[in-house]
Amino acid sequence: MTDNTTDAVEGAGAIDISKRAEESVVHESQRDREVLLTVKDLAKHFPVKEYSGLFPKTLQTRAVDGVSFDLAKGETLGLVGESGCGKTTTGRLVTRLLEPTSGSIEFEGREIAHLKEKALRPMRRDIQMIFQDPYGSLNPRFTVSKIIGAPLEIHGLVPKDKIKARVQELLEIVGLNPEHVNRYPNEFSGGQRQRIGIARALAVEPKVVVADEPVSALDVSIQAQVMNLMSQLRRDLGIAFVFIAHDLGIVRHFCDRIAVMYLGKIVEVGDREDIYEKPQHPYTQALLSAAPDLNVVRGAVPNERIRLIGDVPSPIDPPSGCRFRTRCWKAQEICAAEEPPLDPEDGKPSHTIACHFPEVKTNLVAEADAS
Ligand SMILES: Nc1ncnc2c1ncn2[C@@H]1O[C@H](COP(=O)(O)OP(=O)(O)OP(=O)(O)O)[C@@H](O)[C@H]1O
Ligand code: SF4
Ligand SMILES: [Mg+2]
Numbered sequence: 001m002t003d004n005t006t007d008a009v010e011g012a013g014a015i016d017i018s019k020r021a022e023e024s025v026v027h028e029s030q031r032d033r034e035v036l037l038t039v040k041d042l043a044k045h046f047p048v049k050e051y052s053g054l055f056p057k058t059l060q061t062r063a064v065d066g067v068s069f070d071l072a073k074g075e076t077l078g079l080v081g082e083s084g085c086g087k088t089t090t091g092r093l094v095t096r097l098l099e100p101t102s103g104s105i106e107f108e109g110r111e112i113a114h115l116k117e118k119a120l121r122p123m124r125r126d127i128q129m130i131f132q133d134p135y136g137s138l139n140p141r142f143t144v145s146k147i148i149g150a151p152l153e154i155h156g157l158v159p160k161d162k163i164k165a166r167v168q169e170l171l172e173i174v175g176l177n178p179e180h181v182n183r184y185p186n187e188f189s190g191g192q193r194q195r196i197g198i199a200r201a202l203a204v205e206p207k208v209v210v211a212d213e214p215v216s217a218l219d220v221s222i223q224a225q226v227m228n229l230m231s232q233l234r235r236d237l238g239i240a241f242v243f244i245a246h247d248l249g250i251v252r253h254f255c256d257r258i259a260v261m262y263l264g265k266i267v268e269v270g271d272r273e274d275i276y277e278k279p280q281h282p283y284t285q286a287l288l289s290a291a292p293d294l295n296v297v298r299g300a301v302p303n304e305r306i307r308l309i310g311d312v313p314s315p316i317d318p319p320s321g322c323r324f325r326t327r328c329w330k331a332q333e334i335c336a337a338e339e340p341p342l343d344p345e346d347g348k349p350s351h352t353i354a355c356h357f358p359e360v361k362t363n364l365v366a367e368a369d370a371s
Pocket of ligand 3: 087088089
């Protein structure tokens with residue numbers, strides 16, 4: 001199948017977002033931030049049955065367990081961490097595809113954590129999600145016209161007789177051939193399908209997009225095209241992103257701020273430079289040093305990989321105190337007894353670290369091996 005997409009995003013201005021683009025905030029300084037979304041102590045516990053005894057017991061998987069962050073207009077927050085740490089669940093909570101067990105999600109000053117479907121409907125337009133799997137996230141029985149047109153119809157954004165033209169316009173914006181409007185998802189490549197997913201999210205002119213590993217299922221060459229598209233859309237439309245990814249190189253390229261998650265919690269949040277050049281949490285340092293292609297870590301983390309000892313503990317029964325302590329080479333008694341709060345670096349409120357002994361270190365390998 002030929003990929004007749006274009007690298008450039010021609011006509012991105014076709015979306016009526018000129019005002020929003022003007023309002024788009026470039027975050028050179030945290031002082032200028034205009035916060036759109038505030039998440040506080042967010043938790044999602046999934047009940048799971050255990051069948052070890054005579055009777056099944058219900059246990060709780062603490063997938064997300066007290067996560068707090070905020071997101072400003074036009075900003076891109078990267079959410080990184082090992083598989084199973086709760087990134088997707090956090091994304092689904094923020095978009096309210098899931099209801100949280102507890103905690104708060106404030107969008108433009110309004111609490112949305114526990115709103116019912118009817119009350120949520122207007123806000124669904126503002127917070128959209130792009131899914132990881134371009135194959136599973138599009139209904140194979142619907143044409144592209146229906147997939148992208150449905151949100152336009154639901155939110156009454158375009159008169160019915162103009163929907164098709166609008167869908168074609170959106171296809172053009174994401175670099176797809178507008179003549180393919182009546183095709184089905186299986187007639188497109190993975191990269192093209194992801195563009196359809198992006199067009200569907202953009203159709204309603206969202207203020208926030210949660211992109212969950214949007215390029216990890218794509219070939220490397222197509223990854224670059226889709227990332228270029230998202231970068232351009234972010235610039236042109238001023239959309240704020242929560243960008244979930246494994247690839248720390250892509251996150252560094254795309255995100256203004258980064259939140260590092262471990263076992264359902266955020267352990268460090270900071271501007272890109274803080275996280276990549278002066279990480280202070282041992283887990284962040286380990287994560288960065290395990291990314292051999294990331295030739296960016298100047299001084300803070302050695303070129304050699306930090307060997308983390310042991311497996312990630314179960315989110316059903318996480319360790320007491322600091323959850324990273326079972327794999328941390330710096331752990332002390334207090335780490336088991338007291339959970340470290342997410343505290344700001346001295347004099348720098350934008351960089352917070354949840355560790356009893358945060359520090360920028362230059363030679364972590366020896367300590368990791370010695371423990
Ligand atoms: N519906 C569910 N029922 C029970 N457990 C769940 C459910 N969804 C997620 N989990 C569990 O919650 C934890 C977090 O899952 P989540 O998908 O959010 O992780 P992730 O960080 O996105 O991982 P990955 O990088 O592999 O995509 C995992 O232990 C997972 O098994
Ligand atoms: S709180 Fe203790 S165990 Fe946790 S990361 Fe810091 S030093 Fe390691
Ligand atoms: Mg995930």
